[in-house]
Amino acid sequence: MSRISINMALSDFYAAHPNSTTSVLLLPRYSAGDVISTAAAALDLMINHEVHAVLGPQRSVEASFVAELATKARVPVVSSSATSPLFVPSQTPYFIRAAQSTPRRLVPSPPSCRPSGGAASSLPYRCALPTYASDDRISVELYKLKTEQTRVFVVHMTSTFARRLFARAENAGMMAEGYVWIATEGFTCLLPSFEPAVVLDTMQGVLGVRPFVRPSEALRDFQRRWRREFWKENPNYTGTDAAEVNNFGVWAYDAAWAVAMAARASVRSARNSSHRETLLEAISQTEFDGLGGKFRLVKGALNVSAYEIVNVIGEKATRIGFWTARYGLTRGLNWSSESPYSATRDGLGPVIWPGESTSGAGKGGRHPRAGGSYGSLVPGPVEPGFHSFLNVEKDPVSNETKASGYVIDVFEAAVRQLPYALPFEYVPENAKGKRAGDYNALVQEVSNQDDRSNSAWIFLKPLTAELWLVSAAFFVFTGIVVWALEHRINEEFRGPWNHQIGTVFYFSFSTLVFAHRENVVSNFSRAVVIIWVFVVLILQSSYTASLTSMLTVQRFKPIVTDYKELIDRGEYVGYLKDSFVKDVLLKWGFHESKLRPYKSPNNMRTHWQKEAKMEV
Known part of the structure; x- marks a missing residue:
């Protein structure tokens, strides 16, 4: 997406400036998302090809390496997708973020410190998962979160990982009423390119925040041309993501345009090394009306004046309002308004929370009661x-x-x-x-709740009612299939209708004990019978194992090993005072004079010490 956007930006720039004396030549490198490969490719471009600027890399973890190399080589690095706030101009002066930095600061505060009418965050639990975590690992962490006191979750992760997370959350019952999911811009910006079925099945009710890109005719024309270029390059595309450009593609277009404009402005530089520094200064001072709005860098990062708040409803994200530093949460944008700052969602549009609830946010902080305690x-x-x-x-x-x-x-x-x-x-x-x-x-x-072995219907317990019905249906179905294949060529499956119906049922149910006596002639019938007998074997083995376990499981009754021997020998037996053990011992035949009640281990030791002294 970024490559197509950059090529289109340079083509559009030089079409708009046909008399330009400079030309930006692209030397693309594909690093496959590997940090070492990215650093090696950047080093090769800086030293061997003596490039004047680097567009990229795409991920923040890669940008940290490239930014260090760029500072030493004094080569400007312009990234339109590395949004981590860890890079600051004072530490990486040659790194330029042509995108909005991700604010990642949540301040926990106790109730007594929360500002009146403002917003405060409480962080009872933070879960950090590696991108290579298995689905089982994700499920385990989700179930841990499910037992926490909160029901509000902030999701900050890659789009690929988010797909897996929300799919597992759906399976865990955590996309239901009472839950609140808020996604940061790195994931929310990519929502337009998600497969509609994935969004519809696993992400309903999710709230997202992303930098606002104002719709315009130029933007709509770019989106149409971008789709055309994409399908021209990928006519056989079969990926699950939609062929749509998002905020990152728009920022890549504006970043390439800014580099071309800065190169044109700094063309008078003669020496290569000074040209790089002049180019860095020119990029930092470049301002123009781009596809994403006003392109202006503030402290080395793109200045974004408003954030869009969206709610995933159906197959797409619906805007419910905005956030700005001046007005806070608002339904619309009106820069001339005199309204005070708002931290409540009263001014936003209606929200459909997970589980199609309209009041899910109010339940976010309650104690988990999913299914009851x-x-x-x-x-x-x-x-x-x-x-x-x-x-x-x-x-x-x-x-x-x-x-x-x-x-x-x-x-x-x-x-x-x-x-x-x-x-x-x-x-x-x-x-x-x-x-x-x-x-x-x-x-x-x-x-009362666990002893089922005395029930007359215990033999029905190993299988659920649904499995009993399905098994019976397949018994009949198998008999009908075998009859349909055999009755035209096999005498044993002919005769009066009542005889044929009896044969169908007898043949199928006799396979339960492998005692079917009718011979099958058709090869198709033999294949069906072999498969069915194998299924019956598995069903019978599972049933036998479950029933045996139910009949032999240890009862919830206290058992004393060799207690009859204690009775015959007239031994004393101790028990905890006021416990059920006394009644059990009397029931088993112990004489009450042989029973000794104790209130504590110390009481027991003291009593037996006295008994031992008396015997001596």
């Missing part, structure tokens, strides 16, 4: 001697149940390892209507 039942009160294992308290201010201790640490560590979000809250046992400390009721709560 899981209640984790905790017993209480706990004896003081066991607080290191479990302690349950009620926060007097928030009325929230707080749980701590070893078992809680293990539970929360396990939850953090899950590759998906699991919002939960601790629920005290007595909130279920049971008396405090009633461990029998607590164990029964678990048993």
